[in-house]
Amino acid sequence: MDLSQAIECANAFVFPGFLTDDASLSAERSRNEEALGVLRSAWMDAPVGKEPFPYELVLDLADRNRDICDRFGTERLRSLSPSSLARGLPAADLIRAVAVLQRRSVAQVTALSGPDARDLNVAWVDAPVSGMVVGIDIETTERDPARGYIINVGLEFMTVGPKAKPHDPFVGYFGLPEMYATKGVPLTEIHQITWSDLAGRVPFREDKQVQKALLATLCAYPFMAHNAAFEDSWFMLHIDGYAGARKDGRIVPIDTRDVCRRVDPEVRILPHETRPASLQSWAQRRGTLKAGESERHLGLDDVELMLATVQAEFAERNML
Structure with a gap:
């Protein structure tokens, strides 16, 4: 996923209530989390004041992803490696x-x-x-x-x-x-x-x-x-x-x-x-x-x- 695709994902109008089966919920979560990784890297790597989008886009997408995970069942996700958790400080x-x-x-x-x-x-x-x-x-x-x-x-x-x-x-x-x-x-x-x-x-x-x-x-x-x-x-x-x-x-x-x-x-x-x-x-x-x-x-x-x-x-x- 490139930056333009990640921004498109974050800006997409998604109604979680329409995602009812496991396959669609899992695919949406996976897409969201891939986009989050791309967006956070792009925002942090950009010079201060020249970020390509406001960071609120990242926060809003993360909020939306939690709702998707709730609907899927977070207990079923615990075998997956955290994609937004750093392993250590630089x-x-x-x-x-x-x-x-x-x-x-x-x-x-x-x-x-x-x-x-x-x-x-x-x-x-x-x-x-x-x-x-x-x-x-x-x-x-x-x-x-x-x-x-x-x-x-x-x-x-x-x-x-x-x-x-x-x-x-x-x-x-x-x-x-x-x-x-x-x-x-x-x-x-x-x-x-x-x-x-x-x-x-x-x-x-x-x-x-x-x-x-x-x-x-x-x-x-x-x-x-x-x-x-x-x-x-x-x-x-x-x-x-x-x-x-x-x-x-x-x-x-x-x-x-x-x-x-x-x-x-x-x-x-x-x-x-x-x-x-x-x-x-x-x-x-x-x-x-x-x-x-x-x-x-x-x-x-x-x-x-x-x-x-x-x-x-x-x-x-x-x-x-």
């Missing part, structure tokens, strides 16, 4: 995160890490880290942001330093289409969120006030998340104005999973199957989660665990 983002926390230039960090961030572990421990960050975690109904919904957001602030303590927590729950009252909340076995937690609540994509507040927060402070590419991918398709702010460099994601992999030497010697860079495993090693305890997989709880663990890691490595 090297430039990882390098910039170090530069921001160390209050150094990107060029200084790149000189240590290399442009591909291969030696970013050296850069992380080369200078102290400090500054205000916002930790954030979301719970969703699917892995792919073009197929599911944000139903829970937790965030908390922390000034990185020797005596850092998280403060000013926020937690929010967001609604789902009414069909899930009978079908049940997808992935409830992971996040334990049920329909009773969401009934009557405004869906995240409709809550423009929350989106605006989150965007302002993410522009004001670097945000930390464990596997920040997940939150970044979801925000690109769920928060109005996020893509523009991200492209302009006003949003700085910091991936604490990458921090763990870079600076904790135990990650290199532990068996891969134990998932040593997972938040739960990392927190148990740093003593912020007791042996036998499990990660909650709920927004604010995971934020507090992540911030405590990254703080403990920074202290362990004399990075504060």
